[in-house]
Amino acid sequence: MTLVHDERAPYVQVADIIRAEIASGERAPGAKLPSVKKLAERFGLAEMTVHSGLRILREEGLIVATPGRGTFVRSDVDPASLEAGGSSRAESDLRSQVESLTATVEQLSSRVAELEKMAGLSAMTD
């Protein structure tokens, strides 16, 4: 598992890779992940970049991290539920797409509102 140069942001790829390792059973529930330092060395990234990747998985509920102890795979996560749609790379893609769409719609709304003002619309939306 290595990072691809042309694809998405490195920290997202880190999340994708580790998520895949959990889904494949390579990292069993309750297992301890390598420290951020080790992961940073493995991926050739800064620790903070790895940390950002782990943050995604934490928000997805796949892992649990405790200062002084380490980062562990949630023990109540069923690998089958990952492919079913609980948390997956597909959901990450969807989320970013929805965010992008939301921004575009927001912008369109303002522009349309501006046009309606210029047009001197008499008929409001009933």
Add this chain to the structure above:
Amino acid sequence: MTLVHDERAPYVQVADIIRAEIASGERAPGAKLPSVKKLAERFGLAEMTVHSGLRILREEGLIVATPGRGTFVRSDVDPASLEAGGSSRAESDLRSQVESLTATVEQLSSRVAELEKMAGLSAMTD
């Protein structure tokens, strides 16, 4: 200036403050937030810390950020959801966001159609 864990982390407080400003109506829907640079100066924090705070609100669906434009308050946010749980995690559900987007796009479509009717169809030949 040691950060006592007595209070919550600064980036969380940034999110809390701005969330409160949105909830109170001080920052109206569609309004443009100050740039990250300005907010960093206002709070006396680094830009990255402010950015982390805004990321929370973005994931909650309260704001929308676009590079080169700025950060804006979502216009289709229901104020009731803010008072309900402080942080409305339910609003970040993909399905509800898609539903909201679909409804907004539909409204925009009819408004644009109305504008096109008023404008006549002469602009098509450019």
Add this chain to the structure above:
DNA sequence: GTCCATTTGTCCGTATGTATA
């Protein structure tokens, strides 16, 4: 019990990339 190494979490300052206006 105290000291210390490990580990996560956060902040800072800077730099680069990319999209917008």
Add this chain to the structure above:
DNA sequence: GTATACATACGGACAAATGGA
């Protein structure tokens, strides 16, 4: 083409929590 603004990455630093010597 230039300026603005968000997004990410890096390296260094410190705090808090855990665990072992």
